Amino acid sequence: MFTLLRTEGHARRGIFETVHGTIQTPFFMNVGTAAAIKGGISSIDLANELKCQVELCNTYHLHLRPGDKIVRQMGGLHQFMNWHKPILTDSGGFQVFSLAKLRRIREEGVYFQSHIDGKAIFMGPEESMQIQSNLGSTIAMAFDECVENPAPLDYVKNSCARTTRWLIRCQKEMQRLNSLEGTINPHQMLFGINQGGTYDAIRVSHMQEIAQLGLDG
Template sequence: MNHPFTFECQTCCPHTKARTGVFHTPHGIVETPRFMPVGTLANVKTVTPAQLAETGAQMVLANTYHLHLQPGEAIVQKAGGLHQFMNWKGPILTDSGGFQVFSLSELREINDEGVTFRSPRDGHFIHLTPEKSVEIQNALGADVIMAFDECAPYPASYDAVKTALHRTTHWLERCVKAHQRPDQALFGIVQGGVYLDLRQLSARSTIEFDLPGYAIGGVSVGEPPELIQKIVEATTPLLPFDKPRYLMGVGTYREMVQAIAAGMDLFDCVIPTRLARHANALVGGERLNLRNQKFREDFTPLDATCPCYTCRSFTRAYLSHLLRSRELLGYTLLSIHNITELVRFTQRIRASIQAGSFGEDFGRWLTLSS
């Protein structure tokens, strides 16, 4: 067990499996449940670190695969690690690169040793193994690093998913042996696709390694929401109660509420900045397209209840003008708000769990039909 990393469960909902907790890392705490913004290339798109801190974000993500391609982990290490390189003072999580590699199906070849793929940047061959993924992440220096796994696509046959699951377990063993830094927490990833018995098998195999935290991977890769909910509800209770639980790649309102009700703690998604680049604002659980005609003369704040810089300072009309003009400031202001919105959403959930009113306050999100 890595001493810099502890997780304390503080409050449990009496009606669901929702809980609040504090995850301690070398670069600060993460109060759970919590949404984590994605900073693929060591930056959250269009947002400065100071602006990001003001959103209430505590832990941010960076991507092993993309940083290996550019600028290369050696340069990040020379800079003093990711925290110094990107000037982010809080906790950082790096994913293993597995998801990105497996999404390059036409460029890759996989076997038990690892994955060989053509770089989409210059076409040269790269061989990525569990050992190499951990080596890259050790050099990047994030607080939490993820095991290299095989993320089976959706749909995939039972046999194909089972093969990927066994490979993921074998690779986890190799990741554990390769991991060199006690100031970095290695999280294992539960796979198994939509097959609940395989999820159970993967969870049992993964928790045997007694890691500082665990993730559910291979969801939100194309399957319908009701299947994601079934997977999460069936898998979460199998994960240790006294460790943080991370649902990878999920960040919509409904999916986060349902996963929190099942006992999940951490979430990440590119949604807030991606929507911003398409002129969409997250307000009160809805998406507003600010290029719509009705916002051209709307001189009210984007969200009068939101404390972010954007909502304190500008009107919907101004934001609509910027986005219609494709001014870069529009994407920045909308990203600031959208990130703040999802962080605040999980903060409100945390407060409602502590107050004992989670089911009442967020009940409308707990059913797929509402």
């Protein structure tokens, strides 16, 4: 639940309540890509000394090492990290962009080569949701394509349309996973990602499409 406390211009101040605790907005999200902050900062220090409210972890990297199924066996990311506040997991969609030389994008999903050992990997909307469900994060991000900037107008249009189709598949799979007995976090939320490159009109229309789906964010 999000409670709006105050607005000033385009800025807003609010309280975001989750199953893993309350987040005061706006907020800075510490990035613990592989379930840890670089530099030797412990989860205890993050919570008690730095007053971190939420951490971000990376679906693609955790899928490769140590493996999302291992994290699930250990009780999910919260137990694995000894972090008991909210966690957001990104979907792996950014790796569609950053690993451009190691991937092929198709309607069903993306075919990767691992940046670690070259192993063949496939990730689509359903696989991304399954991995994030195994991780048990508070917020799961939808699987999307992050295009390079600038990119041709027609490509961006087609990419956004595909990202919307993927989002609908993510939503369906998330609902299925949350209904299963034994799911680590049956209250896992799904957020859509607004794409559209540098084209304002496409970004606005894509945002409107996302808003119509009734997602958590």
